[in-house]
Amino acid sequence: MGDWRTYQKNLLPDIPNFHKIEVYEKEGKGYQALRAVLTDPKWDRKTVVNEVKDANIRGRGGAGFNAGLKWSFMPPKQEGLPRYLACNGDESEPGTCKDRRLFEYNPHTIIEGAIIACYAMEMDAAYIYIRGEYADWIDIMQNALDEAYAKGYAGKNIMGSGVDIGVYLHKGAGAYICGEETSLMESLEGKRPYPRSKPPFPAQVGLWGKPTTINNVETLGHVPYVIRNGSEWYKSIGAANQPGPMLYGISGHVNRPGVYEFPSGMLITDLIYTVAGGIKGGKKLKAVVPGGSSVPVLTAEMIEGITMDADSLRTRGTLLGTAGMCVLDETTDMVKFLLRVSKFYDHESCGQCTPCREGTGWLVKILKKIDSGQGTMRDLDMLISLCDNMEGKTVCALADAAAWPVRNTLTRFRSEFEAKVKQSTFAMAR
Amino acid sequence: MADTPVFEFSPAEIQEIQRHVAKYPESRSAVMPALWLAQEKFGWLSPEAMQLVATTLDLPYSHVYGVASFYTMYFKEKVPKHLIEVCTCFTCSVTGGPEMLDYVKEKIGADAKGIGKDGKIWCRAAECLGACDTAPVAQITNRRYVHNLTEEAVDELIERLNKDEEIPFSSIPLKNQANFES
Numbered sequence: 001m002g003d004w005r006t007y008q009k010n011l012l013p014d015i016p017n018f019h020k021i022e023v024y025e026k027e028g029k030g031y032q033a034l035r036a037v038l039t040d041p042k043w044d045r046k047t048v049v050n051e052v053k054d055a056n057i058r059g060r061g062g063a064g065f066n067a068g069l070k071w072s073f074m075p076p077k078q079e080g081l082p083r084y085l086a087c088n089g090d091e092s093e094p095g096t097c098k099d100r101r102l103f104e105y106n107p108h109t110i111i112e113g114a115i116i117a118c119y120a121m122e123m124d125a126a127y128i129y130i131r132g133e134y135a136d137w138i139d140i141m142q143n144a145l146d147e148a149y150a151k152g153y154a155g156k157n158i159m160g161s162g163v164d165i166g167v168y169l170h171k172g173a174g175a176y177i178c179g180e181e182t183s184l185m186e187s188l189e190g191k192r193p194y195p196r197s198k199p200p201f202p203a204q205v206g207l208w209g210k211p212t213t214i215n216n217v218e219t220l221g222h223v224p225y226v227i228r229n230g231s232e233w234y235k236s237i238g239a240a241n242q243p244g245p246m247l248y249g250i251s252g253h254v255n256r257p258g259v260y261e262f263p264s265g266m267l268i269t270d271l272i273y274t275v276a277g278g279i280k281g282g283k284k285l286k287a288v289v290p291g292g293s294s295v296p297v298l299t300a301e302m303i304e305g306i307t308m309d310a311d312s313l314r315t316r317g318t319l320l321g322t323a324g325m326c327v328l329d330e331t332t333d334m335v336k337f338l339l340r341v342s343k344f345y346d347h348e349s350c351g352q353c354t355p356c357r358e359g360t361g362w363l364v365k366i367l368k369k370i371d372s373g374q375g376t377m378r379d380l381d382m383l384i385s386l387c388d389n390m391e392g393k394t395v396c397a398l399a400d401a402a403a404w405p406v407r408n409t410l411t412r413f414r415s416e417f418e419a420k421v422k423q424s425t426f427a428m429a430r
Numbered sequence: 431m432a433d434t435p436v437f438e439f440s441p442a443e444i445q446e447i448q449r450h451v452a453k454y455p456e457s458r459s460a461v462m463p464a465l466w467l468a469q470e471k472f473g474w475l476s477p478e479a480m481q482l483v484a485t486t487l488d489l490p491y492s493h494v495y496g497v498a499s500f501y502t503m504y505f506k507e508k509v510p511k512h513l514i515e516v517c518t519c520f521t522c523s524v525t526g527g528p529e530m531l532d533y534v535k536e537k538i539g540a541d542a543k544g545i546g547k548d549g550k551i552w553c554r555a556a557e558c559l560g561a562c563d564t565a566p567v568a569q570i571t572n573r574r575y576v577h578n579l580t581e582e583a584v585d586e587l588i589e590r591l592n593k594d595e596e597i598p599f600s601s602i603p604l605k606n607q608a609n610f611e612s
Contacts, residue, residue, distance in 0.1 A: 014604060014606060092558060094519050094520030094558035095520055095521060096560060096562070097563050104601065133560065134560070136573060168454075171462065171466060173465070173503040174502035175500060175501050188454075188459060189458065189459050190461040192497055251563045253525070256605070257565070259604075260605050293519075293558075324562065326524075332524055343519075344558065347557055
């Protein structure tokens with residue numbers, strides 16, 4: 001990778017008023033990618049999909065799946081059968097704060113990317129789902145969308161090409177589960193958002209029963225850059241197997257928390273000690289949660305030489321997730337921290353599947369017991385047993401997301417848990 | 431009952447709902463925007479307000495209730511005018527979020543339900559608000575974010591809310607790379 005110190009920002013450039021369509025067009029070559037795709041015969045639909053696939057944009061919502069490959073799963077267009085794009089801007093994974101920056105500072109790249117995606121996959125409309133808490137940012141997005149409609153970049157006969165693509169915003173109302181792709185579709189359809197069983201996959205049976213693709217809003221925001229600059233340019237940025245710009249959300253006990261745009265695959269130590277200015281108050285590092293609350297935690301020793309890409313993180317048994325990194329210093333009580341994370345999943349479990357509905361509740365109960373000093377060694381085993389009975393046993397991945405932090409925090413910081421439980425002082429049977 | 435509200439949408443509001451209906455292939459999909467509109471109009475989603483949404487969209491009441499009861503931002507009980515939701519999740523849990531919530535509770539004299547003494551402000555803990563880099567953070571009545579909370583900021587906030595003043599939108603500037611040379 002090139003040196004991150006000289007990296008020029010793309011997604012979050014330091015250009016005033018970049019959220020306005022005139023500035024986006026003038027300073028950011030905005031909507032040129034869409035124009036090229038719609039009017040240049042070189043860009044037929046298949047070429048667009050292949051270019052995005054070749055760029056290897058790994059989905060930025062957490063799963064890290066090649067976006068173009070996902071696009072290629074759409075079945076051939078059937079005349080008269082509508083198809084939809086769902087853009088996931090629910091951003092609810094604790095530790096993640098990047099999409100909100102994009103809504104505020106570069107909303108048009110999301111809209112442009114969504115329309116290009118709709119064109120490439122022959123879709124009729126894109127629905128941008130944004131969590132209800134982001135009311136102010138939904139307004140910013142709506143303004144941007146109105147600008148795009150006014151210029152004829154969305155809606156009927158876009159740029160005179162004869163292509164019709166509607167783009168709509170949908171406001172959530174406070175539910176983490178709506179970030180799960182099938183739950184998001186249920187929510188958009190106006191139902192109680194219980195995740196759906198797969199198969200059938202959204203590409204076959206999606207929104208309103210029609211073929212649908214779901215992409216994270218940031219992932220779509222990368223698309224115009226790939227079309228404008230080519231997949232080779234994109235692949236030249238950052239980690240070989242997970243290329244492109246990355247929005248690192250660094251939070252917790254650091255001197256300069258923030259959302260930073262850099263190439264993917266940066267050293268965690270560079271991010272913490274140089275970019276974020278080191279640990280607050282000169283304290284020692286205890287733990288790093290690299291990609292949102294559900295990914296396995298790393299101890300201070302484990303981060304040496306590890307970079308922010310899936311391949312490198314996998315060697316330490318963790319995941320990139322959303323690249324929303326939480327840094328914890330030596331004063332952190334890992335039991336209390338885990339208890340709060342578990343409370344989150346207990347609160348957000350939709351209640352559809354028993355292992356998750358009951359499991360998340362029991363995780364909290366047992367962790368509370370341990371934290372209050374009333375736990376026993378057997379409770380630690382019980383936590384692991386609960387995780388065994390939750391992971392992979394439910395319709396969606398919320399149960400896994402709840403179990404992973406418990407299993408891994410307990411394993412990697414076991415002494416802290418043992419220190420809080422009661423000593424086993426049973427008298428030997430005579 | 432001095433001012434029993436009339437549970438009706440105005441022609442303009444009906445139009446607004448129809449505008450949402452037009453976005454989707456099925457009118458049922460407009461239930462969330464319609465619930466938002468009802469909550470803004472009546473302050474909370476009483477059974478009557480939910481029935482109004484059901485009638486307007488030609489849906490069973492049970493369906494509308496099922497949707498409304500799923501989400502935390504729809505108020506199913508009558509609540510005071512202003513809400514301070516302090517995030518106590520994940521990053522906020524280790525950067526002072528719980529302490530800030532306790533401070534808010536103490537300042538407004540909150541009861542077990544988080545409702546302040548004079549019934550004007552209420553508070554509760556929020557799950558992750560997606561502003562971890564400016565933790566601890568709070569959201570005011572389903573809209574404004576207050577970043578980097580401190581006791582002084584809470585004092586000022588409560589003072590403003592008591593006077594029904596608007597809380598300004600605060601934009602967090604982008605991080606500039608220039609700082610990292612060397």
